[in-house]
Amino acid sequence: MAALPPQDAVPALLRIAAEHLRRLEALGEERLRQSPLQALQVPLVDALSRQAGNRDVRAALDGLAASPFLKEYARGRALDALAAQRLAEIAEADDPRGEQRARALLDTLVGKLPLAELLHAPARLRSLARRAPALGDGCWVALAAAADTPAKRYAADAALALACAQGEGAGKPGPAAGRGLLVAAAGRWLQEYRPVVAKEKYPSDLLGQALMLLGARPGYEALARALRDAGLPPAP
Structure with missing residues (x-):
C-alpha cells in the first residue's frame, strides 16, 4: 500500500477502514478480545495517517478514533495524526x-x-x-x-x-x-x-x-x- 500513489492508495484505505470498523462493531467487545483483527489496528491507522492530508482520510481516522472497539494504543496514533493536521490548519501569523x-x-x-x-x-x-x-x-x-x-x-x-x-x-x-x-x-x-x-x-x-x-x-x-x-x- 505504501508504494501506491495517493490516488490509488486512498480509495483502497478508505474501503479497508470502513470494512474494519464494520467487523469490529459486528464482533462486539467480548469476541474482539479473541480476534486477530486487533493486530490490524495499528498498521491500518499508520497507513491512514500517511495520507492524513486527505479530508476523507481524516474523516476515516475520526471514525476509527471514536469507535469504542478501537484499542487505545491505536486510537492514540490516530489522534496524533489528526492533531498534526489540525495544527497545520492554523497559521502562526493568525495565532x-x-x-x-x-x-x-x-x-x-x-x-x-x-x-x-x-x-x-x-x-x-x-x-x-x-x-x-x-x-x-x-x-x-x-x-x-x-x-x-x-x-x-x-x-x-x-x-x-x-x-x-x-x-x-x-x-x-x-x-x-x-x-x-x-x-x-x-x-x-x-x-x-x-x-x-x-x-x-x-x-x-x-x-x-x-x-x-x-x-x-x-x-x-x-x-x-x-x-x-x-x-x-x-x-x-
Missing part, C-alpha cells in the same frame, strides 16, 4: 501566542475524556509533549490557559514535565520559566490528581513519574522542595 493551536491540541488529544480514563492513555500525553513546542516559546503557558477540565490540566502539566524530562535526558535543560510552571504542576498533582491516580488499577501516571525524576536533577530545587514537603523525596 502568534499559540492559544488557538493549544486548544486544538487539547480538544483533539483529550477532548471530553475524564481524568480517570486519561490515566490509561499515555500515548496521548506523549503526543501532546511532542507537538506542543511547535506553538512557540509560550507553548506551555498557552496549554495551561487552554486547559479547562481536570483531564486537560493534567495533560498540559504532564506534557510539560515529559518535555522537560526528555530534554534533561538529552542534555538540553528546559527554560527557567518552564521550571516555575512545574512547581505549580506539582501542587496540582499532589492535591488534585494523585487521589484519582490512587483509585485506578494500573494507571500510567506519567506526570508523577516525570516530576519525581526532575526533582532529583540540579536546577529543580524548588520542585524538589515541594515534593519533599509532601513527604515524597525525588527519585535518585
Whole structure:
C-alpha cells in the first residue's frame, strides 16, 4: 500500500477502514478480545495517517478514533495524526501566542475524556509533549490557559514535565520559566490528581513519574522542595 500513489492508495484505505470498523462493531467487545483483527489496528491507522492530508482520510481516522472497539494504543496514533493536521490548519501569523493551536491540541488529544480514563492513555500525553513546542516559546503557558477540565490540566502539566524530562535526558535543560510552571504542576498533582491516580488499577501516571525524576536533577530545587514537603523525596 505504501508504494501506491495517493490516488490509488486512498480509495483502497478508505474501503479497508470502513470494512474494519464494520467487523469490529459486528464482533462486539467480548469476541474482539479473541480476534486477530486487533493486530490490524495499528498498521491500518499508520497507513491512514500517511495520507492524513486527505479530508476523507481524516474523516476515516475520526471514525476509527471514536469507535469504542478501537484499542487505545491505536486510537492514540490516530489522534496524533489528526492533531498534526489540525495544527497545520492554523497559521502562526493568525495565532502568534499559540492559544488557538493549544486548544486544538487539547480538544483533539483529550477532548471530553475524564481524568480517570486519561490515566490509561499515555500515548496521548506523549503526543501532546511532542507537538506542543511547535506553538512557540509560550507553548506551555498557552496549554495551561487552554486547559479547562481536570483531564486537560493534567495533560498540559504532564506534557510539560515529559518535555522537560526528555530534554534533561538529552542534555538540553528546559527554560527557567518552564521550571516555575512545574512547581505549580506539582501542587496540582499532589492535591488534585494523585487521589484519582490512587483509585485506578494500573494507571500510567506519567506526570508523577516525570516530576519525581526532575526533582532529583540540579536546577529543580524548588520542585524538589515541594515534593519533599509532601513527604515524597525525588527519585535518585
